[in-house]
Amino acid sequence: MYSLASVAVLVLGCFAVLGSSAPSLKSRRSSAVCHVEEHLLRQMRHKFHALSKDAQKHDEDTETRLVGKDLFRGLEKSGSCYVLKEVIDFYLGTVLQSDHLHAKYSHLSDVKEFLAVLMKRHMSDCDTEDKTKANKNIERLKQKVEKLGKASEAKVVGELFILLQEITSRCSTPGWKPGHQGKSPIDN
Structure with missing residues (x-):
């Protein structure tokens, strides 16, 4: 059996190791x-697609593209x-807050909830x-939304599927499972 003093030293040693590694874990994550x-x-x-398809019926502006090449001009993957992330935050905080949109589009509540969880x-x-x-790219998007006025609602909702596709192509990784060869997404 171990003495009480031995167990105390062992526990304190574990806390010291954990405490000293915490700053390095935090710094690695913030730069990832x-x-x-x-x-x-x-x-x-499927919900994004159905929602966007429904909203596109109400979008009369076929010239303006919010989520397109201009949004990513001059940027690297990160x-x-x-x-x-900033576009989602802007959409959730402004355009998608409208109460009448929820009555108009059946999947909007689910999509908004998903985007909020994705962000968090x-x-x-x-x-x-x-x-x-x-x-600058985000500001141009906000200016386009402001210029569209009330019509921006149908445009934003109509492009949510495009937004999901961009997140998939620019920010996603194949799922990582414990025991899987290679690094976890957190380690990249």
Whole structure:
């Protein structure tokens, strides 16, 4: 048997090791590119598609594209994920808040909830070294939305499927499982 003093020393030693490794874990995570597992995006794909298809019937502006090449111009992959995170945040905080949209589009509540969880759990660490370019691109999108006025609602909802596709192509990784060869998405 171990003495009480031996167990206390062992426990304190474990706390010391954990405490000394915590800062390195935090710094590695904050500099990491965010990753969203593909299977999470696939689960909601049909709802995004149905919602967007329904909204496109009400979108009369076929010239304006909110989520397109201009949104990612001059950015690297990590910058693209940061931009997508900021676009989702903007949409959730402004356009998708409208009460009449929820009555008009049946899947909107589910999609909004999914986007909020995606932001909180999977994209909150998305960042970029070049925020100047990224923020200019985001500002152009916001100006387009403002210029569209009330018509921006149908445009934003109609492009949510495109937004999901961009997240899939720019920010996703294949699902990682314990025991799987290679690194976990957190280690990348």
